[in-house]
Amino acid sequence: MSQKNIFQDVLAAPLGDMVAEIGTGIANAQYAIDARTIENMKEIYRSDDETITELRNIGYRPTWYVIPEATAEINMALSLRQTLDSNGKTTTELQGTTVDASYQNQYDFNVQASSKLTIKFLPVPAPTQVDDLNIVPNIIGQPLATAKVLLQRLGISYNFSPKNVSDSKIVTATDPQAGELIEADQVLILKI
Structure with a gap:
């Protein structure tokens, strides 16, 4: 030493x-x-x-x-x-x-x-805000119907544009993007 x-x-x-x-x-x-x-x-x-x-x-x-x-x-x-x-x-x-x-x-x-x-x-309970976070899944390239099911299962609110499209149309982008954090009161925008 x-x-x-x-x-x-x-x-x-x-x-x-x-x-x-x-x-x-x-x-x-x-x-x-x-x-x-x-x-x-x-x-x-x-x-x-x-x-x-x-x-x-x-x-x-x-x-x-x-x-x-x-x-x-x-x-x-x-x-x-x-x-x-x-x-x-x-x-x-x-x-x-x-x-x-x-x-x-x-x-x-x-x-x-x-x-x-x-x-x-000793640990203390996590802040309650952690429960209000989710991660945007990668749904690009999936039919809108499949994306809707997954987002509902995860409890993520969403809107899509254009509004009046068939569930068979393909998701081309999301905002926020896949892998990013999204808060419970935030709406995920799907682009078709």
Whole structure:
């Protein structure tokens, strides 16, 4: 391990920053999981593959995975740090340095003298607005009748132009386009 890494490993950090970094790491992991699920969902509605089309027609949606909770236990050496700003105001801050084998060996630190910080992160319900979102399916090239059935199944409101056309006519475009998000109160425009 380089001297720079040893120095960075043992730097004391404000306790709040440490907790925030752990929480951010968990949030980033959940975001990556959610982003992958959304990409899978978009692929289902963009693809013309026969199997994917069948899945789409039966209303298949990818499974959403969540990190239901995460617990972090950290052994650390705690210290108080006081700083004096240019106005003469003193600020006291609780700082922690994680205690691992490297820290113990370098500073001859007794791990039994360390403090243990246990943090539990729990999810909260998603915002209700998420339920009001849908993804525009790829219905370009399909007969209007087929498009109507799929859109009704997905709960997507639609209009088409020109207005008085046969259900056998082919959908040539949509606004918004396939794969884009559409809100529950938004109307999908089908061009025939």
